[in-house]
Amino acid sequence: xxxxxxxxxxxxxxxxxxxxxxxxxxxxxxxxxxxxxxxxxxxxxxxxxxxxxxxxxxxxxxxxxxxxxxxxxxxxxxxxxxxxxxxxxxxxxxxxxxxxxxxxxxxxxxxxxxxxxxxxxxxxxxxxxxxxxxxxxxxxxxxxxxxxxxxxxxxxxxxxxxxxxxxxxxxxxxxxxxxxxxxxxxxxxxxxxxxxxxxxxxxxxxxxxxxxxxxxxxxxxx
Numbered sequence: 001x002x003x004x005x006x007x008x009x010x011x012x013x014x015x016x017x018x019x020x021x022x023x024x025x026x027x028x029x030x031x032x033x034x035x036x037x038x039x040x041x042x043x044x045x046x047x048x049x050x051x052x053x054x055x056x057x058x059x060x061x062x063x064x065x066x067x068x069x070x071x072x073x074x075x076x077x078x079x080x081x082x083x084x085x086x087x088x089x090x091x092x093x094x095x096x097x098x099x100x101x102x103x104x105x106x107x108x109x110x111x112x113x114x115x116x117x118x119x120x121x122x123x124x125x126x127x128x129x130x131x132x133x134x135x136x137x138x139x140x141x142x143x144x145x146x147x148x149x150x151x152x153x154x155x156x157x158x159x160x161x162x163x164x165x166x167x168x169x170x171x172x173x174x175x176x177x178x179x180x181x182x183x184x185x186x187x188x189x190x191x192x193x194x195x196x197x198x199x200x201x202x203x204x205x206x207x208x209x210x211x212x213x214x215x216x217x218x219x220x221x222x
Contacts, residue, residue: 009040009044009053010040010044010053011053011054011056011057013057013060013061014053014056014057014060015036017060017077018032018036018039018081019032021074021077021078021081022035022036022109024074025109025110025111026109026110027108027109027110027111031108031109032109035105035108035109038085038105039081039082039085040053042085042086042087043055043056043084043085047087047089047169048087048169049165049166049168049169050151050162050165050166050169051084051087051169055084055151056080056081056084058147058150058151059080059147059148059150060077060080062143062146062147062150063076063077063080063147066143066200069139069143069200070137070140070143071136071137071139071140072115072118072136072137072140074111074115075115075118075119075122075137075140076122076140076143076144076147078102078106078111078119079102079119079122079123079144080144080147082098082099082101082102082105082119082123083095083098083122083123083126083148084098085098085101085102086098086101087169089169089170089172089173090172095123095124095125095126095127096124096127098123099119099120099123099124102116102119102120102123103116103119103120106119114136117134118135118136118137121134121135121141122140122141122144125141125145126145126148129145129149129197131197139198142197142198143198143201145197146196146197146198146201149195149196149209150201150205152189152195152205152209152212152213153204153205153206153208153209153212154212156212156215159212159216160216163216166182167182179220182220183217186213186216186217187217189209189213190210190213190214190217194206195209195210196209
């Protein structure tokens with residue numbers, strides 16, 4: 001068993017997951033390696049504190065846990081790798097731009113066009129976390145979105161670290177601008193009927209996520 005270093009910039013599971021995924025398609029190893037280096041460069045930017053390779057690894061681990069529940073794991077995994085490849089806190093179109101990068105790279109890797117369109121839809125859905133009628137496997141998209149939101153139900157110390165990391169990513173904004181936006185996000189999640197979309201995530205993680213977010217609101221007087 002390979003032991004990962006705590007501060008490894010490229011978690012072993014991320015590299016292995018990419019290699020296993022891309023080996024199935026005809027784009028070639030050299031191209032897949034070049035695209036992986038692009039992924040590493042983007043996700044290890046000095047501006048990334050939460051939306052980094054550790055986030056990708058966490059989602060891939062959930063993908064492995066729930067593999068038997070997925071109809072098309074490859075679509076979900078490519079969406080995981082590319083959903084935050086563009087991340088600029090000053091812009092409102094990160095999801096659209098990330099989806100655009102994914103389409104270009106998956107075309108080059110010879111990923112089937114119909115599945116590539118699904119990856120695009122999944123990534124764009126991270127903006128609103130809403131389903132669309134053009135999804136081939138709606139439950140796969142629901143699992144992907146729940147994987148992405150899973151940090152909300154983490155143990156308290158991990159959740160608090162996440163909140164600090166996101167604040168650092170938005171450090172360009174002063175507190176009087178950042179915290180009202182954070183408050184709006186937390187309150188909108190808590191006001192929704194469900195934070196998670198799949199029944200299994202609702203059963204396992206809903207209550208804990210609500211407790212974490214309510215505690216954050218109280219902690220910062222939001």
